[in-house]
Amino acid sequence: MAKAEFQLEPLTCPTCVKKIETTLTKAKGVNSVRVLFNSNKVKTEFDDTVTSVEKLKLTIENLGYTVLTSKVS
Numbered sequence: 001m002a003k004a005e006f007q008l009e010p011l012t013c014p015t016c017v018k019k020i021e022t023t024l025t026k027a028k029g030v031n032s033v034r035v036l037f038n039s040n041k042v043k044t045e046f047d048d049t050v051t052s053v054e055k056l057k058l059t060i061e062n063l064g065y066t067v068l069t070s071k072v073s
Contacts, residue, residue: 008042
């Protein structure tokens with residue numbers, strides 16, 4: 001399992017959090033998702049043999065959010 005953290009442009013409402021969490025949770029290979037509203041961060045744990053940081057980033061961006069940075073641990 002790999003972990004990734006994405007820094008987003010400011011989120012405007014709790015609905016944004018739910019939208020991102022719901023979509024990423026349904027993505028293949030994603031084990032867990034946590035969106036931190038106050039710090040505009042998305043923390044994920046995923047199977048890097050099934051998906052990638054780039055795919056997760058693209059998923060977030062396709063929802064209409066801007067990913068400023070991403071880091072893998």
